[in-house]
Amino acid sequence: MDLKLLESELLKLSPKEKAIITYKLLESLEGETNEDVDNVWINEALKRYKQISKQGDLLIDSELVIREAKLKYK
Structure with missing residues (x-):
């Protein structure tokens, strides 16, 4: 055509x-099919969970981040 x-x-x-x-x-x-995308996200979530579980000290409280950002950009 x-x-x-x-x-x-x-x-x-x-x-x-x-x-x-x-x-x-x-x-x-x-x-990629939706199933492929879902599998990619599941694998990424598992990878991040394992990383956070091993290195819990890398976590920062979201309220602290927001407070600091507001102070910085006032």
């Missing part, structure tokens, strides 16, 4: 149909 013709036909779609097509096109470009 000619690219110009394809573009013309796509522009005739409803907003909902355009959104679905856009999602599917972006998904095809990413090359």
